[in-house]
Amino acid sequence: MNIRTDIAHGANHMQPPLLDVQDLTVEFATRRGAVRAVEKVNLTLGRGETLGIVGESGSGKSVTSYTVMRILDRAGRIAEGTITFGGVDVGNASESTVRALRGREMSMIFQNPRAALNPIRKVGKQIEDVLIEHVQAQPSDAREKAIEVLKAVRIARPEERYHAYPFELSGGMCQRIVIALALACRPQLLIADEPTTGLDVTTQKAVMDLVVELARERNMATILITHDLGLAAAYCDRVMVMEKGKVVESATAEAIFRAPQHVYTRKLMRATPRPGIGLRDLLPEGTVPEAAPPMPAAMPAKTGEPLLVVENLVKEYPRQGSGGGFAKLFGRSADAEADAPFRAVDGISFEVARGESLGLVGESGCGKSTTSMMVMRLADPTSGRILFDGEDIGAMPARRFARSSFRPRIQLVFQDPTDSLNPRFTAARAIADPLMRMGTGLGGGALRARVEELAGLVGLPTQFLDRFPHQLSGGQKARVGIARAIALDPDLVVLDEPTAALDVSVQAVVLNLLQDLKVRLGMSYIFVSHDLEVVRMLCDRVIVMRAGRIVEEGRTAEVMAAPKADYTRELLSSIPHPPL
Amino acid sequence: MLAQIARRLATAIPSIIGVIIVTFLLTRVLPGDTAAYFAGPAATPQAIEEIRAKLGLDKPLPVQFVAYVKDLATGNLGNSLTTGQPVLDDLRARLPASAELTLLGLLLSILIAVPLGILAAVRQGSWIDHLCRIVATAGVSLPVFFTGLLLVYVFYFRLGWAPAPLGRLDFFYSAPPDITGFYLIDSLATGDFETFRAAFSQIWLPAVTLAIFSLAPIARMTRASMLAVLASDFVRTARASGLKPSKIVLGYAFRNALLPVITTLGMVFSFLLGANVLVEKVFAWPGIGSYAIEALITSDYAPVQGFVLAMAILYVLLNLAIDILYGLVDPRVRIEA
Structure with a gap:
């Protein structure tokens, strides 16, 4: 922390700032006229400085950075203000001037690194393209230099990776390649747009540490755009908070955390999950007493038979992964049989008591989603038993389970609230869907009444019921998804990262809603997540998974306070913490 | 790679067997009595029966089928009753004519x-x-016989830039030696530029007719596929890296947009090859489509069977070629294969 502050405040005071944005206003032409995405934004950034831009979706944080790079969509234009970068008036410069700056003097890394790379070109070649474009290399020595760049971003065996295609690399590795691409020409400014969203917490730490280290090494200015206040505070000198296109607060990271000035900043900060707080603490000040009953005490583990017992559950896939089914179809699976099958879930056993919520935590590929799919009976286990209310539902093929009497009792809330709703169904129709399909015999007025009752339960105002998904906000869509899942009074609800796609303030509300519903309706939850803080607040017990096995299991508070497994400790230490 | 192609070809065997059975049955249930047709309108019932026995059509279907398969195994596709030639020879002469025209178009x-x-x-x-x-809408909405006739009217009748639409070669010229069966290539290969010019002057008009018709699907698919790719994340990365627009559009976007375009090309090609009867009729082109239609009208079952079988085999080969092209364009397809 100290070193960075020194660079920021010491060495560069005499020089003009590297990046100077004054009164920037960006408009988008839409069918309903011009819409202002960014309004009167001012920011300055010196060499070696790190600025975090924090805000929720629609705050204009990405648009601001795209404008600085001049890579806005055709519909967007600078309506007002100036952008000066290294003495160049970026806003009015010719396209060829700006193109020469892009990639050489200012670079950008993106969310979803795998999609950010050309899928059918070797990653080494993609780096060469940038080097040759900016005359940092000749075709004769480009390859050598590309491998050097790969080494610089700490990629092991760079000579081999040079020949890899993006789909052959993990998400974290792809992000390293994107960073290599951005830093190949040693730019003076790096803009990182949600660089770690969607990456595991351990990978996030590795990627962020790398960015910060390289920035320090090269005295590079960095802008980190994120929705995660904790991440921004942990890695940035200064933080700028944006809301609806405007900057509401701008201060040093410490100041923002110690004494947030603006209401919105305070709200954002409260909503960010962090150690030592409960679910109710996430909600904005003043809303707790009226909107929600006092936090129900943790359910005592009920005696008697557990609701769900999973014994030695195994799921194997053929080695060739997704190509397996396809290859079989065309009779090409001959060589696939030589390899032993891949065990996505490798003999796990656990129980869920009635009224309990169990957290399932681990990195991508650890088998947590596969496990939840098997419990949901959407996938067939290779071996092992799934006892639900004493009955082995694992023995029933997934295809037939849809018509069994157990189906209404196990329901699912999906990760993406938008993609999991039929775009041609109104909210009411979506909620009514399970009621109509599971033969509850409700029709007409009774059905509508039940839908309205469910909407009331999840806090969705009835006037939204006749809207289509695209007319609803993310939080409203999440409520529809939850209402649909509880429509049949299930005993067990599997929640597959239900808040991962939501803004933190919406997440706070949804998590509280889930907790209230659980107590009110006496349901059990299996909560699949990679966010340990969220799991801590919502779950009674937690299972930490790695490579298809359970590495640690116990009451959430105990596991979080005193983790026994090294892996759990590693996960916990990777969570970015604000500098307090 | 070779083993892969062999495996891929092996999977086509069941469909070829299916094609053999279905075409055999279909040609037998076609309305019209082949024997009566060829005996002529004045024939006695006895004469018709004689012809029927000679053709083997009096035997039960399974026996006819076995005989058909036996012939197929020796490469004998039967004789065309109309032309009197072995079907195999007819196809061999006419398929290259259609293929040359379609490929050029x-x-x-x-x-x-x-x-x-x-x-x-x-x-x-x-x-x-x-x-x-x-261009796309006009091309696809004008029927080929109309564009064909229009082109003939303008370029032959009015302007005189094209010779009379009477087949592959003016009768002053003799066909080049048979190497590929494509007159343009064969004449060039033997250095006979005179014949090349003659063949080209015959083919360009029907080729343009076909091209106008097939413009639409290819142009529309290229546009749609390019639009999707240009909006993707990696194109944004390429722009943010300062790559030249030409590099982004041709080097990055177009190669990614190619797969659907190749699929469309395959579909258009196979469709044109068998279905451009109208163009062949307008330009008196001795192609495979008009051959099959004539055989069908006269209940001449051997050429119909031969035609369908030849097309089926061609489709299999075409799909194989497309699969190989996919693999060249997209490394992800290579892994799956």
Whole structure:
């Protein structure tokens, strides 16, 4: 922390700032006229400085950075203000001037690194393209230099990776390649747009540490755009908070955390999950007493038979992964049989008591989603038993389970609230869907009444019921998804990262809603997540998974306070913490 | 790679067997009595029966089928009753004519449609985008016999730039030695430029007719596919890296947009090859489509069977070629294969 502050405040005071944005206003032409995405934004950034831009979706944080790079969509234009970068008036410069700056003097890394790379070109070649474009290399020595760049971003065996295609690399590795691409020409400014969203917490730490280290090494200015206040505070000198296109607060990271000035900043900060707080603490000040009953005490583990017992559950896939089914179809699976099958879930056993919520935590590929799919009976286990209310539902093929009497009792809330709703169904129709399909015999007025009752339960105002998904906000869509899942009074609800796609303030509300519903309706939850803080607040017990096995299991508070497994400790230490 | 191709070909065997059975049955249930047709209108019932026995049509279907399969195994597709020639010889003479015309038409079409589609996508909403839409709509909505006749009227009858639409070669010239069966290639290979010019002057008009018709699907698919790719994340990365627009559009976007375009090309090609009867009729082109139609009308079952079988085998080979092309374009397909 100290070193960075020194660079920021010491060495560069005499020089003009590297990046100077004054009164920037960006408009988008839409069918309903011009819409202002960014309004009167001012920011300055010196060499070696790190600025975090924090805000929720629609705050204009990405648009601001795209404008600085001049890579806005055709519909967007600078309506007002100036952008000066290294003495160049970026806003009015010719396209060829700006193109020469892009990639050489200012670079950008993106969310979803795998999609950010050309899928059918070797990653080494993609780096060469940038080097040759900016005359940092000749075709004769480009390859050598590309491998050097790969080494610089700490990629092991760079000579081999040079020949890899993006789909052959993990998400974290792809992000390293994107960073290599951005830093190949040693730019003076790096803009990182949600660089770690969607990456595991351990990978996030590795990627962020790398960015910060390289920035320090090269005295590079960095802008980190994120929705995660904790991440921004942990890695940035200064933080700028944006809301609806405007900057509401701008201060040093410490100041923002110690004494947030603006209401919105305070709200954002409260909503960010962090150690030592409960679910109710996430909600904005003043809303707790009226909107929600006092936090129900943790359910005592009920005696008697557990609701769900999973014994030695195994799921194997053929080695060739997704190509397996396809290859079989065309009779090409001959060589696939030589390899032993891949065990996505490798003999796990656990129980869920009635009224309990169990957290399932681990990195991508650890088998947590596969496990939840098997419990949901959407996938067939290779071996092992799934006892639900004493009955082995694992023995029933997934295809037939849809018509069994157990189906209404196990329901699912999906990760993406938008993609999991039929775009041609109104909210009411979506909620009514399970009621109509599971033969509850409700029709007409009774059905509508039940839908309205469910909407009331999840806090969705009835006037939204006749809207289509695209007319609803993310939080409203999440409520529809939850209402649909509880429509049949299930005993067990599997929640597959239900808040991962939501803004933190919406997440706070949804998590509280889930907790209230659980107590009110006496349901059990299996909560699949990679966010340990969220799991801590919502779950009674937690299972930490790695490579298809359970590495640690116990009451959430105990596991979080005193983790026994090294892996759990590693996960916990990777969570970015604000500098307090 | 070779083993892969062999495996891929092996999977086509069941469909070929299916094609053999279905075409056999279909030609037998076609309305019309082959024997009566060839005996002529004045024939006695006895004469018809004699012809029927001679053709083997009096035997039960399974026996006929076994005989048919036996013949197939020795490469004998039977004789055409209309031309009196072995069907295999007829196909061998006529398939290259159709293939040459279709390939040239398709090549012309690609040369126009792909750049047009790319430009329309890059300059979405500009005049070139509208031009692309108009050309595509006009091309697909004008029936081929109409464009064919129009072209003949303008370029032969009015302007005299093209020779009379009477087949592959003017009768002053003799066909080049049979190497590939494609007159343009064969005449060039033997250095006979005179014949090349003659063959070209015959083929360009029908080829343009086909090209106009096939412009639409290729241009539209190129445009749609390019638009999707240009909006993708990696194109944004390429822009943020300061790559030249030409590099982004041709090097990054177009190669990614190729797969659906190749699929469309395959579909258009196979469709044109068997279905351009109208063009063949207008230009008196001795192709495989008109041959099959004539055989069908006269209940001449051997050529129909031979035609369907030849097309089925061609489709299999075409799909194999497309699969190999996929693999060349997209490394992800290579892994799956």
